[in-house]
Amino acid sequence: MAAVTNGTDPAASGTNRGEEQAPPGIDVKTPSPARIYDVFLGGKDNYAADRAAAQVAIEAGPDIPRAARDNRAFLARAVRFAVESGIRQFIDLGTGLPTQGNVHEVAQSLTPDARVVYVDNDPIVLVHARALLPPSNTTTVIQADVREPAAVLDHPKTRSLIDFDEPVAVLMLAVLHFATDDEVRDTIKAFREAMAPGSLLVVSHSTSEGHGEAGVKAGDAWKNASVAIHDRNRKGIEALFDGFDLLEPGVVWVPEWRPDPGAKSDTRWMYAGVARRP
Template structure:
């Protein structure tokens, strides 16, 4: 697949970018040679990775629709990645045209593409910020201009926390977000799972690929992923492979015995 044209000024196209690699897995065009080469290395070791990326997008759409149908009108998408089909605001607005969405990413490539997409879109904002600084995000005038934290909100952490290493305490940052969410709010989360990983040598090689990219990657066990939902009540069917979360058809290609991405939706209970 051919990537996009010349890079915007200041964008490094020589280092693989995890957002652009994900775009490549999804069949997108917003990627460059270094991204495609790194992504192809991962695909060679884990051929299911493209199906897993598709399963994650499917989960995200179903979860956002569920939240909107449950009455939530505010969405905060952390680590949003590059725009693709059925973005959060598009899914939410089909259910509730008055839904408000704030996209957050620290990657300038994502911000540049997002600004172009959202230039004429109402009730949507884009914030360049680091997930690892939740207090700055929660206090941001950009976020506060659209999101009322005294009302229920859906916080999305889709396939992003496996890029936050243990030494940066991802549980504490999710806890800070949880503490800012009123009862009735939802956490929509997916995460790479370590319980059914590729062969050890392939796993090490995959980590090496991402270590040479913009973010290292760390899969966690199902039990470790479940900890992110402390303070939330998991909605049915619980924490399951992303393709299985309220799947409405069997058309998502996925190998069920390789549950490499777990997903769930939790409701804030108090």
């Protein structure tokens, strides 16, 4: 297997974690989506099993780490767009390990009164998020499964920070591909019913579309992970927005969603779209 070339090769950097550094109760032998993604982003909160899994994806698609960074840049643009649209409250489903440009950092840099509920079902995300997030009355993190939307919507911390009579931005970035069609449909429906008119649904979603055999091989990275990956094409991802008004430019490759001037990336591993709740 060729060496990882994205600058995250643990042997090269010597910065990634050893199993002895794992927080108690964390299964480091089974690759986790949050930690595989952390490898792509050049983070250090990952373990040997995660790095081996990430390498399978990178072998198939050497620009997958760049696609992950493009996804983070999309997150920042979408949060900025939401704030400029007057939205002051965010629910970030499938938060991932804290990295640069987290939702509250982007939103509160523009409007300090922005409120953010982070949601993830991976205990390691909670360990790191709680350690990094200072106690705050504007930002909180809860451990819940997006496939059980009531557990998120009815959580006391959600209810204390989010006013469902006001527009809210619900972020589902790089998370829905970890759920089946039925689970995704039910989750989005539950959030749509809870969201006030004018709210935004923000989605990014991985795809193998256009990659042929390399796409199948990249998907093998999650074969032994704690949760399976579900491939969807552009049409399938557009269908996620049923019941919402999809905003321009529709569902497009992540770097093409309202790019910042001068942005050049052209990765083709994730689609993105933003829609308004009518």
